[in-house]
Amino acid sequence: MPSNRQFGEEGGRLSYGAYLRLPELLAQQLPQSNAPDELLFITIHQVYELWFKLLLHELESAREAMFNDELWQARHVFRRVHAVERVLIEQVEVLETMTPQDFLEFRSKLAPASGFQSVQFRELEFLSGLKEARYLTGLRDASEDELARLRRRMDEPTLWDAYLTALSQRGLETSDEELMGSLLAVARDRRTYDDLWQLAEDLLTHDETAALWRMRHVQMVERQIGTKSGTGGSTGAPYLRGRTRMHYFPLLWELRAWL
Ligand code: HEM
Numbered sequence: 572m573p574s575n576r577q578f579g580e581e582g583g584r585l586s587y588g589a590y591l592r593l594p595e596l597l598a599q600q601l602p603q604s605n606a607p608d609e610l611l612f613i614t615i616h617q618v619y620e621l622w623f624k625l626l627l628h629e630l631e632s633a634r635e636a637m638f639n640d641e642l643w644q645a646r647h648v649f650r651r652v653h654a655v656e657r658v659l660i661e662q663v664e665v666l667e668t669m670t671p672q673d674f675l676e677f678r679s680k681l682a683p684a685s686g687f688q689s690v691q692f693r694e695l696e697f698l699s700g701l702k703e704a705r706y707l708t709g710l711r712d713a714s715e716d717e718l719a720r721l722r723r724r725m726d727e728p729t730l731w732d733a734y735l736t737a738l739s740q741r742g743l744e745t746s747d748e749e750l751m752g753s754l755l756a757v758a759r760d761r762r763t764y765d766d767l768w769q770l771a772e773d774l775l776t777h778d779e780t781a782a783l784w785r786m787r788h789v790q791m792v793e794r795q796i797g798t799k800s801g802t803g804g805s806t807g808a809p810y811l812r813g814r815t816r817m818h819y820f821p822l823l824w825e826l827r828a829w830l
């Protein structure tokens with residue numbers, strides 16, 4: 572007898588909304604004002620945080636793959652990371668459809684909250700190799716759980732540590748004195764080291780895309796608030812401009828000068 576059961580109905584009772592937890596997800600947009608654009612503002616930030624969560628997951632797996640000498644797997648993961656990071660940059664355009672006048676209708680309600688306090692953003696920086704202890708103390712109202720996550724990231728190996736392990740697994744020296752020589756050897760002998768070279772390029776693209784997001788963010792900030800200081804207490808655009816010069820993997824940039 573033919574069964575009328577559809578694919579997926581064999582086991583549990585999942586539906587689209589139950590699987591994706593939509594009642595819970597869609598109950599989390601709670602504006603502080605009646606300003607029409609605040610829903611956009613909340614939505615875009617929540618979408619960023621979801622992508623940040625995925626990026627942390629993927630970067631952890633890239634790090635693991637490098638430690639396990641599975642460079643092809645790390646490269647596979649980086650393709651996804653880069654695609655998500657490009658989306659993060661593109662998404663700024665959606666928020667820029669908001670006028671500064673419309674932002675001002677609810678901006679004062681947000682203070683002292685600010686993107687400054689995005690724990691996942693800081694986790695991404697720490698995991699990538701940019702560990703700055705000042706961000707462990709400067710977080711207003713972070714929960715114990717969030718602080719513990721950041722402290723753990725501070726103590727954990729970074730993507731750069733994992734790359735150095737990948738180099739040494741191929742017999743290349745990674746001491747401070749010899750590291751640039753090893754990076755140059757990889758760059759100059761691609762017949763032997765192409766996988767390590769391509770992986771370094773993947774790291775560099777991750778670094779470059781993060782910097783592009785920072786530049787895009789500060790452009791948006793200048794368009795929205797000009798020279799005003801930030802709700803998080805910083806100088807605003809000048810502080811953020813300074814952050815655009817940060818690099819996760821400074822030696823990969825320095826390498827260019829030696830080639
Ligand atoms: C109207 C739009 C936005 C404005 C005017 C704005 C403004 C600012 C300002 C002034 C700061 C510096 C800290 C402070 O004093 O407040 C900052 C930091 C930050 N913002 Fe935004 N922001 C906007 C949208 C976004 C969006 C959509 C995100 C996505 C998650 C975001 C993420 C961040 C992050 C992660 C920081 C910390 C950067 C760092 O410390 O390097 N911002 N923002």
Ligand SMILES: N[C@@H](CC(=O)c1ccccc1NC=O)C(=O)O
Nearest residue numbers: 681684685686687800801802803
């Ligand atoms: N710091 C922004 C406000 C802002 O954009 C914001 C406020 C609360 C939560 C996230 C935010 N996004 C990025 O900083 C400002 O000074 O206008």
